[in-house]
Amino acid sequence: MSYLEYNVKTVPTGIRKVLYVNWPLVLLLTAVASAGFLMLYSVAGGNLDRWAEPQMKRFGVGLALMFIVGFVPIWFWRNMAALAYLISLTLLLVVEFFGHVGMGAQRWINLGFMMLQPSELMKISIVMLLAAYYDWLDVKKVSRPLWVLAPAVMILLPVGLVLTQPDLGTAIQVSFGGAIVMFAAGVSWIYFAVVIAAGVGLVTVVLTSRGTPWQLLHDYQFRRIDTFLDPSADPLGAGYHISQAKIALGSGGWAGKGFMQGTQSRLNFLPEKHTDFIFTTLAEEFGFVGAFSLLMLYALIIGFCLASAINNKDRFSALLTIGIAGTFFLFFAVNMSMVMGLVPVVGVPLPLVSYGGSAMMVLMVAFGLVQSAHIHKPR
Missing domain, CATH: 1.20.58 (Methane Monooxygenase Hydroxylase; Chain G, domain 1)
Structure with missing residues (x-):
């Protein structure tokens, strides 16, 4: 046991838990949420009350929930x-x-x-x-x-x-x-290969079911697939949203047009600019530098979660942390891919940035579980 570890173990339990908190993770989450506040203020045209202030209050409550959940064994x-x-x-x-x-x-x-x-x-x-x-x-x-x-x-x-x-x-x-x-957990890769093969077969069946009495997807979901494959085929209809999103992404250039200077969002060309498509506003106003910076913040959050899991000898804690980190990755990966036209639009918000109540609260509780696993890991 090192001198520092000995000194930490001699302090009262409550204070010790505070010292064991994964504070870099807290700072990273706050940084991402703060970027979200700025963007919500921007897309509201400089109105703090419309989206930014409610989101700040939610994050404050979420932060408190994270610590409460984290301090529970x-x-x-x-x-x-x-x-x-x-x-x-x-x-x-x-x-x-x-x-x-x-x-x-x-x-x-x-x-x-x-x-x-x-x-x-x-x-x-x-x-x-x-x-x-x-x-x-x-x-x-x-x-x-x-x-x-x-x-x-x-x-x-x-x-x-x-x-x-x-x-x-x-x-x-x-x-x-x-x-x-x-x-x-160590499940054999063979099972995953079988599932992937079955998934490919299912996609084939779904696509061939279109227009039949046993159609497996709704019409709007098939339109999303059509839009994904060729958004230019209907630029003023089904392809309008993704086309405008790509314009916003491309027009930001290297450093962007400047805070609150994004024309696509200010002139209301962007759909759902405060929720699903908020990343395009950030890219338009802050360019590649701003978009890449946000991506790096997300990557650091994943990195700290994985580092905590690797160093945790408790199996439940390690699997829980890895699972939450993977779910968080899917959040931002799907959203960014969606607005860039890499995957069909499926309505996934950008974590901690998009406006929303349930997603914000649940995500903060999830990171509270990560904190609980980190604070109470065997030392």
């Missing part, structure tokens, strides 16, 4: 994993029958003071459950078919419910979040 969250999953699954069933409809989708529960999106909760709950499952399971059984089937069912149940909302983007995130934990 990690064994408590391990024991709560199954309950969290069941609650999230129940809320998804509630959405199915009594959910609030908005923009053609039934994804929310109206709580009066906020709109709760249970699928956001499931992104974290599935990671918690699978981390607890593989912490309990004997390592020798990890790749045996029966023990692989159980987590597959755990993933497919919520994915099926989310797809009926319909919300393809979140369904993909839940699937990949669970798959990341399974891969990190």
Whole structure:
């Protein structure tokens, strides 16, 4: 034991937990959120009250939640994993029958003071459950078919419910979040190869189902695929959004047009400029330098999470941290790819930057779990 470690262990438990907090991670999250506040202020035309101020308040509450969750021992969250999953699954069933409809989708529960999106909760709950499952399971059984089937069912149940909302983007995130934990736990790559092959076959079936009585996707989802493949085919219709987004991205150049000088957002050419497409506004106003800087902040967050997981000897904590880091990566990777035209538009917000309540709160609670794993790791 080093002299510093000895001195830390002699201080009261409460103060010790504060010292053990992953403070670089806290600073990085605050930096990303601050970039979001600036962009929300900009897209509102200099109006602080419209989007930026509510987002600041949410982040403040989220930061408090992160510390509260972080100071709770990690064994408590391990024991709560199954309950969290069941609650999230129940809320998804509630959405199915009594959910609030908005923009053609039934994804929310109206709580009066906020709109709760249970699928956001499931992104974290599935990671918690699978981390607890593989912490309990004997390592020798990890790749045996029966023990692989159980987590597959755990993933497919919520994915099926989310797809009926319909919300393809979140369904993909839940699937990949669970798959990341399974891969990190040591499940054989053969299973993943089979799933990928089945996925290719499913995509083929989905595409051939178009226009038939058994069509598997909604018409608007097929239009998104058409737009992804050739946005210029209908530049004033289905391809309008992605075309305008690309104009904003390209016009920013190296250093951008300057804060609050983005013409695409100020003249309302950009769709959903405060949510899904906020990255294009940042790229237009701050150029390649600003976009790359935000990407580096995201990469550093992932890096600190992975470093914490690698140095954690507790299996549940390590798998939980890796799963949350992977889910977070999917958040920004899908959003950035979407607005750049690299993947179809699936309605995934930019984490900590896009305006939104459920996504912000759930993400901060998730990083609270990362902090709990870091604070309470064996030392």
